[in-house]
Amino acid sequence: MLTFYDIVMSFLLRFFSRLKKLDGRRFLAWNLIVCSFSIPTFLPGQTTFEWPNVSVDYSSYMTLEECLAATSRINKFHEDGNPVYIDTMPYDPRENFLPLPDEVISVGRQCAQRFISQITPIDRWRLLTQLYLQANLDTNAISVASARLKAVSDDYKERFAVLDSIVVQFAFSRPSKVSLAEPFIQQLKDMVREFEVDRSSTELRVKGYFRLYNISLIINDSTSAREFAYKMGAVADSLSENDIVSDWFREARLQIYTALTFLSATDYKDSLKKSTKAFAALHRFNWSRSIKREVEGALPFARGESAAPLEADFWFPTTPQSGVPARGKISVVYFFNRCKDLACWDEYYTIRRIAKRFPELEITLVMQTGGWFSDASPPAPEQEAQYASQKWLGFHKLPVSLAVTSSEFMKLPYPDNRRLNQKSDNYLNYFSFPGQPPGMQADMFLIDRNGTIVTSSLMQRASEGELVEMIEILMDRKD
Amino acid sequence: MYNEKIQKSKNNDFRLLRSSECQRISDEIRQYTTGGGLTSITIQGWWRGELRWARNRASLASDRRDAVVVVDRKPETFDRGIASTNQLDSLSLKSVVCSAERSARLNFDRVLPDFIVPAPTFETPQVSIWSDATYNMGATDRGRLVSSLTKAPEEKGMLSAGYLEILAAEFATTDEDGAVGYLTHTQAQLSLTVRHPQGAASGWAGLSSYDWSAIGAEALGSRAFDKCLASIEPVRIEPGRFTVILEPQAVAGLIGNLVQTFQRARAEEGKGPYSGGFDRSLGIWRSKLGLQIIDKRITLDHDPMNGQLGVLPHEGLRPVTWIRNGVLESLWYAHYRNFNDGRRASLRELNEGMPPSSFVAAYRMSGGQTSIDEMIATTSRGLLVTRFSNPILGLDSDSLLATGFTRDGLWLIEDGKISKAVKNMRFTESPLFVLNQVDQLGVPVPVFSPNPVQILPVIVPPIKSRDFSFTASTDAV
Numbered sequence: 001m002l003t004f005y006d007i008v009m010s011f012l013l014r015f016f017s018r019l020k021k022l023d024g025r026r027f028l029a030w031n032l033i034v035c036s037f038s039i040p041t042f043l044p045g046q047t048t049f050e051w052p053n054v055s056v057d058y059s060s061y062m063t064l065e066e067c068l069a070a071t072s073r074i075n076k077f078h079e080d081g082n083p084v085y086i087d088t089m090p091y092d093p094r095e096n097f098l099p100l101p102d103e104v105i106s107v108g109r110q111c112a113q114r115f116i117s118q119i120t121p122i123d124r125w126r127l128l129t130q131l132y133l134q135a136n137l138d139t140n141a142i143s144v145a146s147a148r149l150k151a152v153s154d155d156y157k158e159r160f161a162v163l164d165s166i167v168v169q170f171a172f173s174r175p176s177k178v179s180l181a182e183p184f185i186q187q188l189k190d191m192v193r194e195f196e197v198d199r200s201s202t203e204l205r206v207k208g209y210f211r212l213y214n215i216s217l218i219i220n221d222s223t224s225a226r227e228f229a230y231k232m233g234a235v236a237d238s239l240s241e242n243d244i245v246s247d248w249f250r251e252a253r254l255q256i257y258t259a260l261t262f263l264s265a266t267d268y269k270d271s272l273k274k275s276t277k278a279f280a281a282l283h284r285f286n287w288s289r290s291i292k293r294e295v296e297g298a299l300p301f302a303r304g305e306s307a308a309p310l311e312a313d314f315w316f317p318t319t320p321q322s323g324v325p326a327r328g329k330i331s332v333v334y335f336f337n338r339c340k341d342l343a344c345w346d347e348y349y350t351i352r353r354i355a356k357r358f359p360e361l362e363i364t365l366v367m368q369t370g371g372w373f374s375d376a377s378p379p380a381p382e383q384e385a386q387y388a389s390q391k392w393l394g395f396h397k398l399p400v401s402l403a404v405t406s407s408e409f410m411k412l413p414y415p416d417n418r419r420l421n422q423k424s425d426n427y428l429n430y431f432s433f434p435g436q437p438p439g440m441q442a443d444m445f446l447i448d449r450n451g452t453i454v455t456s457s458l459m460q461r462a463s464e465g466e467l468v469e470m471i472e473i474l475m476d477r478k479d
Numbered sequence: 480m481y482n483e484k485i486q487k488s489k490n491n492d493f494r495l496l497r498s499s500e501c502q503r504i505s506d507e508i509r510q511y512t513t514g515g516g517l518t519s520i521t522i523q524g525w526w527r528g529e530l531r532w533a534r535n536r537a538s539l540a541s542d543r544r545d546a547v548v549v550v551d552r553k554p555e556t557f558d559r560g561i562a563s564t565n566q567l568d569s570l571s572l573k574s575v576v577c578s579a580e581r582s583a584r585l586n587f588d589r590v591l592p593d594f595i596v597p598a599p600t601f602e603t604p605q606v607s608i609w610s611d612a613t614y615n616m617g618a619t620d621r622g623r624l625v626s627s628l629t630k631a632p633e634e635k636g637m638l639s640a641g642y643l644e645i646l647a648a649e650f651a652t653t654d655e656d657g658a659v660g661y662l663t664h665t666q667a668q669l670s671l672t673v674r675h676p677q678g679a680a681s682g683w684a685g686l687s688s689y690d691w692s693a694i695g696a697e698a699l700g701s702r703a704f705d706k707c708l709a710s711i712e713p714v715r716i717e718p719g720r721f722t723v724i725l726e727p728q729a730v731a732g733l734i735g736n737l738v739q740t741f742q743r744a745r746a747e748e749g750k751g752p753y754s755g756g757f758d759r760s761l762g763i764w765r766s767k768l769g770l771q772i773i774d775k776r777i778t779l780d781h782d783p784m785n786g787q788l789g790v791l792p793h794e795g796l797r798p799v800t801w802i803r804n805g806v807l808e809s810l811w812y813a814h815y816r817n818f819n820d821g822r823r824a825s826l827r828e829l830n831e832g833m834p835p836s837s838f839v840a841a842y843r844m845s846g847g848q849t850s851i852d853e854m855i856a857t858t859s860r861g862l863l864v865t866r867f868s869n870p871i872l873g874l875d876s877d878s879l880l881a882t883g884f885t886r887d888g889l890w891l892i893e894d895g896k897i898s899k900a901v902k903n904m905r906f907t908e909s910p911l912f913v914l915n916q917v918d919q920l921g922v923p924v925p926v927f928s929p930n931p932v933q934i935l936p937v938i939v940p941p942i943k944s945r946d947f948s949f950t951a952s953t954d955a956v
Contacts, residue, residue, distance in 0.1 A: 414769075415768040415769045415807075415808055415809070416765075416766065416768050416769070418747070418763075420761065420763065
């Protein structure tokens with residue numbers, strides 16, 4: 001766990017560590033800048049011997065925003081004090097819905113007493129409901145939501161939007177309170193049913209199905225989830241040409257694909273047990289069904305494509321004897337430039353856990369040198385690669401191979417002078433597959449023993465379970 | 480960086496530590512270290528004389544000095560520890576070393592090693608910002624000066640208030656071999672306001688420099704007094720767009736914020752006024768470098784070697800031209816910045832290292848030969864602005880729209896003459912628009928630009944500009 005003190009100290013020490021590398025004159029200049037800020041008389045007047053009163057007077061919080069800021073702050077304080085750095089732990093879907101700490105509920109209650117639902121303007125309902133839910137004042141939350149619903153005009157789109165917002169408020173609160181929102185969910189279902197009958201709005205129908213599908217997953221009602229996923233698939237099959245080219249469908253097609261993927265979960269596993277080709281074909285079918293277009297020549301996320309051998313100028317710890325990814329081995333190729341420092345520690349732990357569980361798995365981190373932006377001579381690629389090796393393999397002890405490519409680059413003409421690194425061949429080979437769904441990122445590729453890309457996704461805690469499941473299937477498969 | 484002058488003037492006083500004293504302290508500290516490893520020592524001393532007055536009477540007079548020793552220890556088997564003291568006796572120096580080493584032991588588990596390729600290195604220029612006139616400005620001299628500055632206002636029944644500060648400081652650091660680098664600098668500032676006792680008028684003048692002799696205290700006193708007398712009984716006029724004559728201090732108030740926005744990183748992320756649009760062929764955001772962004776007569780630059788523009792030296796400090804003849808020529812960037820490597824540089828990276836070009840807060844703006852009197856004579860209807868009250872930049876990050884109030888003297892110009900004093904007004908205007916609507920430029924002069932750390936010299940001309948937007952009138956004086 002890092003505290004503010006840690007961050008400040010690490011910065012200071014890092015700063016002073018740089019000084020050691022400077023000669024006397026530059027060292028003087030650096031210190032001069034730093035020490036200038038320490039001239040004591042420039043500091044504003046402050047009391048040295050009396051600590052200010054930092055206790056919080058919630059009665060002085062006049063707005064809902066202040067109250068929610070307080071609960072958020074207390075919650076963050078609580079999480080920061082958690083001795084378990086959660087990003088180093090395997091992902092648990094329930095962690096998003098853990099109950100709020102008692103302190104947060106207590107603060108929420110004290111603050112919520114200032115706001116009487118009957119006289120608070122109805123346009124503040126969303127914040128008020130959120131505060132009531134945090135404070136476990138569920139009855140009040142329901143009454144506020146009901147009042148908002150009563151204030152809706154005859155416009156069915158507005159009614160749908162309000163209902164959807166209410167359901168989201170209850171379902172995605174901590175802990176999830178889907179059961180309290182049951183009457184609203186029922187109304188949402190009724191509205192969607194009306195759309196089914198009169199076919200008035202395909203857009204709202206898809207949105208409604210997807211919301212109800214998500215709610216079903218939260219309460220572990222897989223039967224309902226399947227029902228709504230099926231309905232989304234049915235809508236996808238019946239879309240008109242106008243729907244397909246509309247703006248709303250651009251977003252909805254990913255929702256449809258998600259639902260179809262859920263429906264095909266078992267089929268996916270079965271197909272992967274059979275072959276990567278069958279697995280990829282099923283994905284191709286679902287994706288083309290979602291986007292209503294045939295995907296020619298490629299599969300989403302490069303699934304089913306042949307993985308190009310990696311090329312690198314520097315290999316760590318040793319240059320491989322044969323090509324990577326190696327035939328006859330299951331491999332993970334991870335493009336690592338996106339990720340940095342503390343923000344990615346969860347990824348380091350994910351890699352370590354996977355490597356520990358599957359010792360025979362071949363994991364390769366792929367990087368390319370960055371150079372300096374300035375007009376000074378860039379560092380030697382060997383030097384940059386060496387530093388990368390010291391960091392990932394030496395300090396973080398990642399059980400992987402590191403492949404570093406020296407970046408080709410060009411400089412823009414004066415006065416811009418900017419250095420533009422070209423994408424490495426590795427990057428082009430792995431990220432140039434047509435048909436990749438927009439808005440979805442990937443930095444990791446799972447490759448089977450035949451050198452075929454099984455899947456690509458982000459290396460993160462949330463997708464670790466799915467990745468492990470696929471590796472297990474591949475390990476059991478007799479290729 | 481050793482300054483001979485200070486040695487001569489310091490023979491009989493103890494306001495600053497001499498280089499030899501810093502060397503002795505450094506050597507003594509090194510004797511107390513245990514556990515081997517590396518030791519860095521920074522000694523920073525300063526002497527400051529102040530005189531603050533209000534309602535024609537002194538309210539604060541000080542003459543203070545201090546010296547702080549910062550010890551940075553890195554024993555061989557531990558991480559770094561830092562401790563400081565302002566007691567220079569042997570026992571205290573020994574204690575501060577112990578404290579730094581204890582801190583190093585405690586820090587052992589805290590620090591994450593970093594593996595960033597060492598940044599390119601840049602030269603540190605030799606800059607002299609020392610003035611004997613400043614250093615020799617004693618408490619008695621300050622008292623006499625302020626007494627004379629308050630005399631005229633008091634005789635006329637006006638109220639004078641102001642602040643006079645003299646500072647001299649030294650910085651000494653040692654390298655791994657124990658050699659001491661030693662640098663001294665001075666700074667002086669004087670600002671004063673003369674107000675009508677009923678709050679009916681206000682006049683201001685001020686100047687800052689490393690050299691007291693360049694400040695001209697008597698002239699500043701007269702200017703503030705005259706402005707106060709000339710701004711009695713102001714009238715309210717309707718806000719709107721006016722031709723304005725901005726005195727240099729007003730120009731600095733408006734342009735100072737502009738200079739600090741010369742950030743390359745923002746421009747290349749497609750943000751701010753210097754972003755030139757997305758280049759689809761290269762997949763990058765272009766900047767407006769090389770494009771004309773303001774009036775062709777204006778050049779904005781900084782040369783740390785220029786005596787009037789000197790700032791404390793740092794690695795990479797070098798002359799820079801931000802805008803040459805209206806064309807954007809440079810933008811600030813940090814040399815740590817990686818580019819186009821698949822990720823965006825973190826905030827820490829962007830802040831790491833000093834800009835290789837120059838301080839962005841000290842600058843010089845080119846001008847012309849038109850005097851303020853000539854500007855007034857050629858104006859049929861307009862406003863003469865003394866200065867602005869803390870302009871706030873950032874109403875709109877793309878246009879740099881700013882807002883604030885005029886203060887300490889605003890006059891209406893009609894038919895080539897100042898016709899009457901005007902009540903202060905709120906302006907809402909972009910400095911970029913102002914610099915694109917320039918009619919006439921005056922001779923650049925230094926202005927008041929103190930800073931908590933050091934004087935950041937600013938040299939700007941008076942400007943006559945068209946269609947300056949005033950959006951409200953205020954009774955505040």
